Amino acid sequence: MASGLAKPLLRALAGERLSRPPWWLMRQAGRYLPEYRAVRSKAKDFVELCLTPALAAEVTLQPVRRYRMDGAILFSDILLVPHALGQRLTFREREGPVLEPIENRSGIGRLDPGQIVPRLKPVFETIERVAAALDPRTALIGFAGAPWTVATYMVEGGSSRDFRRVKGWAYRDVEGFDALIGILVDSTIKFLTAQVEAGAEVVQLFDTWAGVLPEPAFGRWVIEPTRSIVAALKQRFPDHPIIGFPRGAGLLYERYVAETGVDGIGLDPMVSSSYARERLQPLATVQGNLDPILLITGGSSLEAAVRELCRSLGGGPFVFNLGHGVLPETPPENVEALARLLAEPTAPT
Ligand code: CP3
Numbered sequence: 001m002a003s004g005l006a007k008p009l010l011r012a013l014a015g016e017r018l019s020r021p022p023w024w025l026m027r028q029a030g031r032y033l034p035e036y037r038a039v040r041s042k043a044k045d046f047v048e049l050c051l052t053p054a055l056a057a058e059v060t061l062q063p064v065r066r067y068r069m070d071g072a073i074l075f076s077d078i079l080l081v082p083h084a085l086g087q088r089l090t091f092r093e094r095e096g097p098v099l100e101p102i103e104n105r106s107g108i109g110r111l112d113p114g115q116i117v118p119r120l121k122p123v124f125e126t127i128e129r130v131a132a133a134l135d136p137r138t139a140l141i142g143f144a145g146a147p148w149t150v151a152t153y154m155v156e157g158g159s160s161r162d163f164r165r166v167k168g169w170a171y172r173d174v175e176g177f178d179a180l181i182g183i184l185v186d187s188t189i190k191f192l193t194a195q196v197e198a199g200a201e202v203v204q205l206f207d208t209w210a211g212v213l214p215e216p217a218f219g220r221w222v223i224e225p226t227r228s229i230v231a232a233l234k235q236r237f238p239d240h241p242i243i244g245f246p247r248g249a250g251l252l253y254e255r256y257v258a259e260t261g262v263d264g265i266g267l268d269p270m271v272s273s274s275y276a277r278e279r280l281q282p283l284a285t286v287q288g289n290l291d292p293i294l295l296i297t298g299g300s301s302l303e304a305a306v307r308e309l310c311r312s313l314g315g316g317p318f319v320f321n322l323g324h325g326v327l328p329e330t331p332p333e334n335v336e337a338l339a340r341l342l343a344e345p346t347a348p349t
Contacts, residue, residue: 010139022320023071024070025335026321036059043055045090053125056122064138070138071202078144079099082150084187143195145205146246155180193236203243207245230242230260241285243266257280263285267287269324290305291305293327
């Protein structure tokens with residue numbers, strides 16, 4: 001579609017180099033914004049906020065109204081998939097997510113993969129509402145957690161320090177763990193398919209904990225499931241770009257890009273610009289990777305780092321983002337300063 005292709009984010013993800021990099025920020029909606037905190041306090045809890053379309057659409061649009069990013073990321077959470085599979089999810093203040101852990105093969109029987117799309121219907125309605133409200137140059141980004149990262153929360157019962165339980169299961173009982181990953185691959189395909197049908201123009205797979213797996217487990221639990229999801233989505237929607245974010249993958253970033261078939265690759269802050277430029281940019285559009293702490297720091301440190309990043313990656317297909325999500329302590333005026341900097345054209349290379 002000609003109008004769709006005019007959106008800067010879609011052009012960059014199709015491999016075009018733009019004079020100004022398109023941008024959006026992971027966790028661009030959230031607690032750093034006073035208007036988010038106001039809406040958040042109206043909902044009973046975080047899960048209810050995600051599953052109430054009027055509220056979720058409103059918080060999706062809040063950062064875009066303020067800063068005019070090139071992408072609006074759906075307000076939701078990667079843990080809604082286990083929730084829809086029947087694993088009860090709560091969020092505790094300062095503790096993060098809590099799920100009743102599934103620790104072995106017999107726990108898989110408690111999951112109900114048949115209901116994923118009907119149970120997540122409010123998410124698709126949120127997408128429809130945002131699509132109707134967005135201005136024509138902003139792209140709507142849907143997302144899901146990648147199977148490995150979602151499995152870490154399902155097996156550990158929440159956040160983890162050393163991933164002992166989930167790795168223990170994956171190493172001890174490859175077939176049993178594969179059954180869990182298989183359910184997550186199928187559920188993620190269904191979830192993302194319905195998001196695209198509702199109006200998501202780009203999807204991102206968050207593999208936040210990809211970097212805790214050594215080879216060959218990384219190939220089996222990060223690359224393989226991602227490859228299956230990308231292949232299924234590409235078959236249905238060949239023109240919808242997919243961004244993979246295998247945080248912490250280090251030197252395995254290159255294999256991830258080459259073997260999964262993603263169009264865009266989200267870089268964490270530790271990926272060097274020279275590695276990204278030489279090894280990744282020839283294969284995919286690179287996205288990233290400013291340290292989120294710099295957005296708290298602000299001032300001339302922020303400005304210098306943003307200019308340097310745009311200079312070193314702006315010579316090829318590039319989407320500006322952070323290397324991880326916006327932190328709650330971020331002063332909104334620093335995001336405003338970032339928006340102003342990114343509105344300047346990058347020097348021709
Ligand atoms: O990026 C966006 O603005 C869209 C919304 C979004 C949220 N979570 C909202 C959220 C997205 C894309 C996510 C993804 C997500 N959720 C990931 C992958 C990305 C990453 O950050 O690594 C993960 C691992 C989760 C799981 C999750 N959700 C955790 C561990 C927590 C608790 C930690 C925390 O920041 O509070 C959440 C809660 C959460 N998800 C909040 C938001 C705005 C904060 C909840 C609140 O408002 O009380």
